[in-house]
Amino acid sequence: MTGGAGYIGAHACKALAASGYLPVAYDNLVHGQEAAVRWGPLERGDIADRGRLDAVIATHQPIAVMHFAAFAYVGESVSDPGKYYRNNVCGTLSLVEAMLGHGIDRLVFSSTCATYGVPAKVPITEDQPQQPINPYGKSKLMVEQMLADFAGAHGLKSTMLRYFNAAGASRDGAIGECHDPETHLIPLALDAASGRGAPLTVFGDDYPTPDGTCVRDYIHVEDLAAAHVRALERLGNHGAMRAYNLGTGSGVSVRDILAAVERTTGRSVPHDIGPRRPGDPAILVSDVARARAELDWVADRSDVDSIVATAWAWQQVRANG
């Protein structure tokens, strides 16, 4: 598993181990945390390092690859697109070639709802046009297209999981989100409420949404992790290439999140209203029908209060630990 020391990758390792697999985390630890690798070995390496990939694959002989390793800051992708194309696209090419060189033909790929850009309609189905509006989303779409070509030429079977807004932490407090810098709404709102961070800036309250703030589909990271196990077990059942949106199907506004943070923490969230953040569509909500039908999966621990409560518990662990 590439990116196994990252936020979503570590949760996937945990879920795989609970289902009887031995996840080998391959991670360069640029953003990943060594302490998050607890359910299998850590192999330090970069996906662009073909020699290291070959050696690790030869040692562990995986049955399949889950590919989480990527840079994922939208703003940074705009200011430094080369970093995103080099790592996310060229790095994935190196990985796929290494896999095929060792006869591994099954891949679960971390894609994103950012590949849709500003959606033509919501909820978003998998066959809607993909017109990403930033280099991060474009880099992920390029990989999807590359995987399609490798399916045709080399029989690679891949499942593309297009995440909506991953959030929350494991319910046992073992692992959670540790981005540096942190840019995501829920950890920043919790930091503002606890006084550990600055007041939150709400990026725009003049959107055409019920309360004027952006609406997103927040999915608990444990639900996401569970979907990966399902995807692995069903890989290839619906063609060599299949994409699934992973969300809840429910839209939650920035103000809804602030209200949930206030319920959970018992504290108000100091905040002000700022301008819109460039590149933010007003509403992103997943259509969940395909994942439900074909992966036999639904997000069942992603109600906003569970997400915020687990994220809050994790922040307490980190603050005290």
Ligand code: UDP
């Ligand atoms: N957001 C905000 N203030 C912040 C961070 C995020 O208002 O300091 C909003 C952002 O505009 C978006 C939502 O919160 O509508 C979720 O943003 P986040 O960065 O968590 O995830 P993204 O949607 O970019 O994947």
